[in-house]
Amino acid sequence: MPGGKAAGERCVQLDAHARCLLFGNPQRPAVCASLQASPALCGSDRQDALRRIAWMERATTPELS
Numbered sequence: 001m002p003g004g005k006a007a008g009e010r011c012v013q014l015d016a017h018a019r020c021l022l023f024g025n026p027q028r029p030a031v032c033a034s035l036q037a038s039p040a041l042c043g044s045d046r047q048d049a050l051r052r053i054a055w056m057e058r059a060t061t062p063e064l065s
């Protein structure tokens, strides 16, 4: 996304099933490729993962941190 993805903004690379259209593609941002699925990152289910991602986005938003 030009200028990056703002916290809370849906990535334009997500398909209708919330899957990354760039997965496995060298154009996928390095920060995305650096995140490895794990219980600590993803939690126990999809809702838990989305809560954790939202928390990480808030925690790393420059104007909030």
Ligand code: SF4
Pocket (backbone or CB within 6 Å): 005, 011, 012, 013, 014, 019, 020, 021, 022, 023, 028, 029, 032, 033
């Ligand atoms: S992994 Fe990165 S590029 Fe792919 S949908 Fe998520 S934020 Fe977008």
